[in-house]
Amino acid sequence: MLSRLMTTTQVNPFLLQDYEPATAVNTELVNVHYQENNYQKLLSHIQAGKDQGWILFLAPPGKPNTQFFQAAGIDKSRVLMIDSSKVNDQLTLLSALLKSNNYCTVVTWVNELSTQARSIIETDAQQTNTSCFIYCNQ
Helix, strand or coil: CHHHHHHCCCCCCCCCCCCCCCCCCCCCCEEEEECCCCCHHHHHHHHHCCCCCEEEEECCCCCCCHHHHHHHCCCHHHEEEECHHHCCCHHHHHHHHHHHCCEEEEEEEECCCCHHHHHHHHHHHHHHCCEEEEEECC
């Protein structure tokens, strides 16, 4: 099933635009990016990471295709996705996923992120040393 998701391309697949690996490694566990779709920090983190665990995409705006992962040098067998149609309360689920300690990196997209929610997410990520990338509209 995962391979079928990976090969499915929707109208808005993630794009690698002029991707160049960064030389510095990001040490923050929670990275919040507002009103941007620049995935270079995420890709650099995944490529430079020493933890070869699962990478979870929580409610992505589209489904990345195999070419996205190949171009980024990411083993697609490490990638899991939870479709947005399956998610009722995204921030509560994100918190639970971070606490589970089953993933080396969790990536999600939200409309907005309150200071309180960010604080909770940062605490959850620190407890399990799980990296989290949040792409936020506001």
